[in-house]
Amino acid sequence: MSPHGAIRRTTDAPATEAVTGGAKQAAAVRWALAGLSSSMLAASLGTSVANVALPTLAGTFDASFQAVQWVVLAYLLAITTVIVGVGRLGDLFGRRRLLSAGILLFTVASVLCALAPSLWLLIAARAAQGLGAAAMMALTMAFVGETVPKARTGRAMGLLGTMSAIGTALGPSVGGALLAGPGWRMIFLVNAALGLVTLVLVYRHLPIDRREAGTARAGFDYLGTLLLALTLAAYALAMTLGHGRFGRLNVALLLAAVFGVVLFVRAQGRADAPLIRPAMFREPMLGGSLAMSVLVSTVMMATLVVGPFYLARTLGLRDTLVGLVLSVGPVVAALIGVSAGRLADRFGATRMTVVGLGAMAVGAFGLSMSPASFGVAGYLVPIVVVTAGYAVFQTANNTAVLADVPPDRRGVVSGMLNLSRNLGLITGTSVMGAVFAFASGTDDVTTARGGAVADGMRATFVVAALLLVLAWGIAVGGRVSARRVARGAR
Template identity: 35%
Template sequence: MSPHTPKRRWSAVLTAERPRPEGIRSRPNGWWLAVGTVCLGAFMGQLDASIVTLIYGSLRTDFHASLAAVEWVSLAYLLTLVALLVPAGRLADAHGRKLLYLYGFAVFTLASAACGLAPSLMALVAFRVVQAAGAAMMQANSVALVTTSAPRELMRRALGVQAAAQALGLALGPTVGGTLVSTLGWRWVFWVNVPVGVVALVGGHYLLPRTRGRTTVARFDWAGLSLLAVATTSALMGLSAASGLAVPGWGAALLFVVAASTGWGFVRRQRQATEPLLNLALLRVRAVAFGLAGALSGYLVLFGPLVLVPIVLTARGSSELTAGLVITVLPAGFALAATGGDRLLPHRLSDRARCLAGAGVFTLASTGLLIVPLATGWLVSVLALTGLGLGMFTPANNAMIMGAVPARSSGTGGGLVNMTRGLGTALGVALVTLALHLVGGGGVQAGARWAGAVLVAASVVAVASASLSPRRDSGASQATP
């Protein structure tokens, strides 16, 4: 045996995708096992996202920090996630979606443990950046693994199940988070990710299929990645500065100028690069372009209330646990509609029609925030209606996008979907915080009305994007196992 054989063997273990056991691969409905494994990642990612919004008060007290500083526990995560989703998807298309997905789980799980041990707010933000890098490898491949595993005619149902898993994570997050913060402390909010991550790693190793079709990446577009990261970071730092972060006015203006110039530079770079980070031709597909606009708006509407409602209720004297129970209604409605909508709605109803119906429902609900009293009973009704509308909208919107993306680029397409979700989530956090800060003198209630106006505007954009989408669903083929 050559002395180099062990090294090659270990290299293969670390860089090659392992096949599923024959008994799993040959099962007629074995693809559901792959979807279920992906759902663990979807659950864990959204559990983490919804829990973190409930620890702002504890972090401000423990680290003696302002709200604008504490919100970077969320924004640092989201910025890193947004910057890395597309490159992670592109690398997964080339080197294997299962491989990147499992490595992402490992990084996310270890970083979650580190977040729970963070000695300072700065250290916590740094660990959240590492955690987001792992989440990017997971999320960039989650939609792609579902769409390339499920039969074409069942893709929307599979995406609905994945969306329901996300909603379940969001639904349990506030309750679990409120209970953990009230009893064990904020550090357990991160440690709760660790056992789920271990189970998902073992399940993914045995249940996820190998990547069948791959694209080649001769040269990675590091310049494009840098421009994208600077553009998104500068834009959200500018919003955070306007929300009360200790940055002078001229500094905030400069951040927006940097964001605009690097954003323009990113687009120009993608047009000129021989191996672009993002193939802009995908954005010229009507279903993809308008679907992504809808995804961004939908996640802004989803996450805005998760920040707003705890602040409103705790300002009125409610506990974090009560606030968590109230906002659980939103993702619970999401999960109900995402799993049951495909069965209850007529099968002949197109993805576009489903998007229009769902967007119309959550637009009506968002308008309620401008009208009804911001008391517990009214908020429960508004949040439930918002969740039902988003649960109708999101799976159909995702199916419309991924149906228009070639199977060989599904990792990149999935990365785009999740990048716009991340941007929508970040904007939901930043714009709600901005509204509350700008109307600070008028009290939380006045700020909440302005935040509601932001959610209504985003809802209208979602309705418009669905209206402008193609009238017929795309018939683009997807690979099946």
């Protein structure tokens, strides 16, 4: 063997090892993203899959529609009340450990839902399922910083957004198919099967927890977590009880929520290891991003509140066609999610946040001016613009917030992002529903004339467009402030 050959082999070996190592690392990232994507899919599917079964559950358990609505509400309330606390626990005690526990709870609770012999046991199991889903939503986003290179954070966030949209879109159709076949119990067994697959992926492919420097000394803010949970529960109930009518109970719960906020802020100022550091809200990026998320989620709920009535009452579509038209929005968001992530990586997350909000505002104004004579196309074209803008905004906003968060705060910040989205959805259900009913000029939208529903739809989206303009202004202001800070640093 010639010495030149020996030299060539010696020189090529490190290169070969580097290529092999790079391929293994890329495969590890793909499998980790598969686990995170499955977690997001399961949690979002759990949100939407039960809605279609409510009439069936009312008949099965001989219960009122108001009673069976708690099957959905219990899940949403559980997520909303604990998601920030769960994120913080993940920061302190290990995200993979807590995510695995959350998935296990979600899976076991799904089985209990399927086996529930009474409505109230089903509701209790749904609340437990929601607790598991809170860990899945908060910690899945927090894990991106540990598993994906920073330059590809936007794409990973786009993928998670895509899986969330797919879960939301699949829920009604999968639920309807299972109701027509095996029955409502199979809806929850599907959740259990998906949870089991997710648990295996997470256990095998997510990185083992490593305790960050300083976290061993950090404590958990039990008082702050309890106060926040009670405050959020009071607000969520104030916005959802009464079915569109704001009575004395709603006012009392809202006042309790305001009082809870005051107590929580005071407790955070005195705590040695606060759940949410008050200084975090003085950061323009985080505060603005959370405010925009609430506003945008409020608007997106308007499409779910108004859309079915407009399509059925004004355009006269049958239930099957209404479902197909409503699924277009989530499908568009799913198709655009990964591309939106690439755009955020290439052009900057803050810039794409502004672009996404601008597109949403244009689409909302389009809906507010669309005459019923344009038919389904007059509804779908603006909706496509709104949902495409939403996919861009959601991906860019999450990327901008989480890209530079210290490792020991990713869980709690991720929880706050998810919380802001849930608060927007809850607020949108009440506020945008009230605007729609008021503008339609009727107490019962289900029996309103098609023309009245069309008037209500247009007025609702005028309000939605104004909210989006406000969010766009916050985004532009944040971008200008960031430029000034950058210039000052130079």
